[in-house]
């Protein structure tokens with residue numbers, strides 16, 4: 384009951400002012416975007432090329448499709464995860480702690496709820512850029528040809544919201560930049576390697592497989608792969624979507640709660 | 649209450665077992681130039697942070713322009729200009745952009761915010777720094793930009809936490825004259841300091857804070873009438 388009241392309270396304080404926070408980040412990004420773009424867009428393409436062509440030479444197909452085509456959906460999901468995670472940890476920490484931007488914004492009518500929402504939207508925008516770059520390459524080279532692929536951007540956005548929120552939650556606890564290495568090693572890289580980006584999780588040992596089900600990335604990879612291959616299982620699709628949305632909501636509200644706790648004494 | 653722009657009643661704040669504020673009660677009249685004086689750690693910043701919503705008190709009521717801070721803090725912010733003790737300018741933006749973005753947080757239309765920003769840059773003698781990066785400004789200029797930023801929304805109450813500390817006398821006087829001009833134009837000012845000379849020159853009414861308690865409350869004239877200087881009063885208080 385207490386939680387419901389808190390959520391209602393957060394909802395009533397959310398407003399369009401969150402876009403001003405988004406816009407501020409965008410304005411700063413416009414000034415320094417060049418080095419950032421390399422990480423967000425070029426890196427996933429390097430993965431795609433190196434593994435797709437390199438490893439793909441030895442693995443002729445997985446479930447009947449070429450290895451390169453197989454990993455495209457996974458790279459879309461994982462690159463958008465990385466982009467959101469970087470922005471909402473290192474980027475957000477710099478704004479919140481190092482530069483005191485949150486405190487400065489709180490002196491205006493923009494509240495902490497709007498700041499967090501604005502940050503999530505911004506992290507999602509970065510995720511979108513990164514994921515879309517891979518998708519566009521995929522479509523351009525006809526690696527993905529299903530008409531359902533046009534729904535993939537929606538999943539990229541959900542994935543961005545999910546990982547921005549989770550990363551902000553981590554940031555709200557983080558005592559320093561160093562702390563993020565734990566997050567990236569234990570959470571982000573683990574998901575990158577075990578969520579079915581590079582191989583079907585059915586090839587994993589029995590116990591490890593169950594562990595994968597608590598990884599949010601698994602669900603986005605699966606949905607994007609479904610859309611990409613054009614074989615839709617409505618029940619799986621809807622239940623996986625629900626899982627993603629549930630994860631995203633939990634992480635979002637938790638991060639509002641804990642960032643408020645951190646910034647307002 | 650109608651005569652007061654700010655009413656504070658029984659405000660209490662503890663950090664663990666540090667009693668930062670003990671049942672603080674005072675009022676500020678419209679148009680006042682009100683001073684908050686006290687030695688390091690007296691609770692000045694804590695009090696001001698409560699007023700601008702970065703610190704939540706354990707107990708007590710605060711009304712600003714007749715609105716209850718606990719419920720109407722967003723509405724209150726529209727009429728408030730705030731200069732915190734630690735400067736938190738947006739390092740990634742230029743001087744001008746700092747003002748424009750801040751106006752955006754207040755929902756001020758673009759046209760209006762451009763006009764106001766130019767006006768403020770002129771008022772604070774920052775025109776030639778308009779496109780400089782904030783990181784390249786000297787301490788004195790940063791402080792002026794902080795005050796300029798706080799005025800972007802035409803506030804009726806400005807709260808400044810030691811805006812002149814660490815500045816050389818020229819810069820300090822420079823800021824004094826601008827604050828005086830603002831006050832004369834009808835803006836109410838609440839400002840903390842531990843420079844007694846500054847307090848005597850600027851403030852009409854003051855409270856002196858020590859260990860989270862108000863030890864003296866009145867007009868500067870009354871306080872300095874029979875005793876000697878504010879400096880001596882202050883040193884006496886700080887000793888206890």
Ligand SMILES: Nc1ncnc2c1ncn2[C@@H]1O[C@H](COP(=O)(O)OP(=O)(O)OP(=O)(O)O)[C@@H](O)[C@H]1O
Nearest residue numbers: 648663666668686687688689690691692693694695
């Ligand atoms: N976030 C905090 N956590 C714990 N203690 C705090 C916190 N903020 C302030 N304090 C304590 O509360 C007391 C009052 O601090 P405050 O910053 O209000 O003093 P001040 O009068 O502004 O001092 P100064 O002139 O040095 O700025 C001090 O003992 C300080 O250590």
Ligand SMILES: [Mg+2]
Nearest residue numbers: 692693694733
């Ligand atoms: Mg202080």
